[in-house]
Amino acid sequence: MKKSLLALALMGAFSGAAFAQSSVVVYGTLDAGITKTTNSANTAVQEAKRDNNKLGFRGVEDLGSGLKALFQLEIRFEPDTGVIEGTNRPLFQGQSRVGLQGGFGTVRLGRGLTALQETTTMFEPWSGMPNQAGFQTDIMVAGYRTALPGSGSDPLGTTGNSGNRFANAVWYNSPVYNGFQLNVAYASGESNGFTVPIVGRGTVASPQYPAGSTAGDHPYSISATYMAPGTNPMYAVYIGTERNATEVKWHSMGAYFRPIPDLKLMASYGKQDLGSIAATNDSIRAWMLGANYTYGPGMFRIGYGQKDTDGQLKTKQFSVGYDYNLSPRTYLYLDLSQKKLPLTPAATTDSNQNHYALGIHHNF
Numbered sequence: 001m002k003k004s005l006l007a008l009a010l011m012g013a014f015s016g017a018a019f020a021q022s023s024v025v026v027y028g029t030l031d032a033g034i035t036k037t038t039n040s041a042n043t044a045v046q047e048a049k050r051d052n053n054k055l056g057f058r059g060v061e062d063l064g065s066g067l068k069a070l071f072q073l074e075i076r077f078e079p080d081t082g083v084i085e086g087t088n089r090p091l092f093q094g095q096s097r098v099g100l101q102g103g104f105g106t107v108r109l110g111r112g113l114t115a116l117q118e119t120t121t122m123f124e125p126w127s128g129m130p131n132q133a134g135f136q137t138d139i140m141v142a143g144y145r146t147a148l149p150g151s152g153s154d155p156l157g158t159t160g161n162s163g164n165r166f167a168n169a170v171w172y173n174s175p176v177y178n179g180f181q182l183n184v185a186y187a188s189g190e191s192n193g194f195t196v197p198i199v200g201r202g203t204v205a206s207p208q209y210p211a212g213s214t215a216g217d218h219p220y221s222i223s224a225t226y227m228a229p230g231t232n233p234m235y236a237v238y239i240g241t242e243r244n245a246t247e248v249k250w251h252s253m254g255a256y257f258r259p260i261p262d263l264k265l266m267a268s269y270g271k272q273d274l275g276s277i278a279a280t281n282d283s284i285r286a287w288m289l290g291a292n293y294t295y296g297p298g299m300f301r302i303g304y305g306q307k308d309t310d311g312q313l314k315t316k317q318f319s320v321g322y323d324y325n326l327s328p329r330t331y332l333y334l335d336l337s338q339k340k341l342p343l344t345p346a347a348t349t350d351s352n353q354n355h356y357a358l359g360i361h362h363n364f
Contacts, residue, residue, distance in 0.1 A: 024059040032079045033333070033359015037132055039343060039351050050131040050333055050359055053079045054094050070108075071098040088160040097171070105174045111167040114153045114221035115183040116240035116252060117141075123238065123254040123266050125290030125303040126321065132355040133319040133335035135288050139305035142250060142270035142286040147309070150198040150208075150246040150277040156215065158193035166219060167192050176227075183223045189215035189245065198246065200277035208246075208277060215245035216276065234258050247276035262294040266303075281311035298324045313350050315341040323361075330362045 035048035056074040063069055074094025076085035085093055092111070099108030112118075120140060121128025128136045138146050145152045145163035152163030169187035191212050200208030209216075223240030227233045237255040244250075254268030272284040288305030301321035308314050319337035326332065337355040 022059070022061040024057060026055075026057055028055040028364050029053055029361070030079055030364070031359060031361045033357055035132070035355070035357040035359075037353060037355045039353045047080045048357060048359070049079070050126075050133075050335060050357060051129040051361060052076050052085070052094070056094065067100060067102045069099075070101055070106075072096075072112075086160050088158045089162070093162065095165070099171070103175065105172060108171045109169070111169065112165060112171065114164065114166050114242055115171065115173075115185040116221045116223045116242045116250070117153065117164040119183060119223040119225060119238050119240060120252060120254065120268070122236070123256055123268055124288070125266060125292055125301045125319075131335065131357070133301075133321055133337040133357065135290070135303055135305050135317065135319070139286045139307045139315065139317055140268055140270060140288050141252070142272040143284045143307055143309060144242075144248075144250045144270075144272050147272060147284060148200075148274055148278055149196075150200055151244070151248045151272065151274060153219070153221070153242065153244055154192065155198065155248070156191045156194040156209070156213065156245045159196050161192075166221065169219075179226050179229060181225050181227075183225070183240075185221040187215075187219040187245075189218055191215075198277065200246065201279055216247045217243070217245075219244050232258070232261065249273040249276075264292040266290040266292075281309070284309045298322060309345075312345055313342040313347065315339060316350075317341075319355075329364065330360070332358075332360055334358050 029051055031049040031051040031053055033048055033050065034045055036045045054074050054076050058072045059070065061069040073092050073096050075091060076093040077083065078085055084091065095112035097108040097110035097112050099106060124134065124136050124140050126134030130137050154161060154163060154165055154167065166185050166187040168190050169185050172184045174182040191214055194213060195211050197207035197211050198209040202208035221242040223238055225236060225238045227236040235257045239253040242250045250270065250272050252268065252270040256264055256266040258264050267289050269287045274282040284307065286305060286307040288303060290303035293300045304318045306314055306316050317337065317339045321333060321335040323331045323333050335357040339353040340350045341353060343351050
């Protein structure tokens, strides 16, 4: 009897230890506000957001000997209606990845931001949030997601899907060595639900990439970073390159510097090479300067950038924003932005596109 009780006690102890070595975290973002953008598809005051609304699940299991299994699933949704974000986007629009982590680094498989897209978010004054005032979706990436059809990270994905992710891909993040880290993503040549032909160098009757086409070559994304030591690094730099399924290339570099702990200065430069799908006007160059300044319970955001597309007028953007922290997880925000841009590729005069937004952002 005593031996049986001892065995049960030992089993319970080991079972508890095993469970203690595994963890699953539920997290998310709720962001809602009102906005108005002139000279756009919808100029009326409307409900909008600064950041993506998401619900995520992240887990880690300790396998022993320094090896861990990990996964992350992220759903994106519209807070005003509760529906999944977009009409054609997958359930786990944000990401769905599983992998292993150890002394060799981290290996993950599935769907998520490309290595270079993931790197650039910390070098942008709106922290990579995909809103009109920020620079991440257009200028910082040299129009990589807003240029000719066929550009962006996932040009052969379903229409309306996000243009900064790989599906059916593998990621590798090296260990950080003396501040240096290498990040690589490599995707398959699958079409991922591709239904709208890409004319490219072909014709409407005979497009370069008909619906259902596979990749011209395997997509890849590479970034290398260096960060100064410390929990709040004084400076960091990155450089990277990416090629998508239609062989369009995007090259980028950037840096940030903190002259004082409350001030972060940022700069980036990017170039897009559309030669694989455009016979003329096949280059886009862009640069951006930005800053974040923390003062009391709030933070100021400011940025200016330009995008120079061959054969078109330049796009020029100036944006300011302010966050007022109500708690460590909740803040109010105000964004103001002006773009001078050609409303059509052939426009000979530019137009002003003014953006105003007021909202609330909550992390849980």
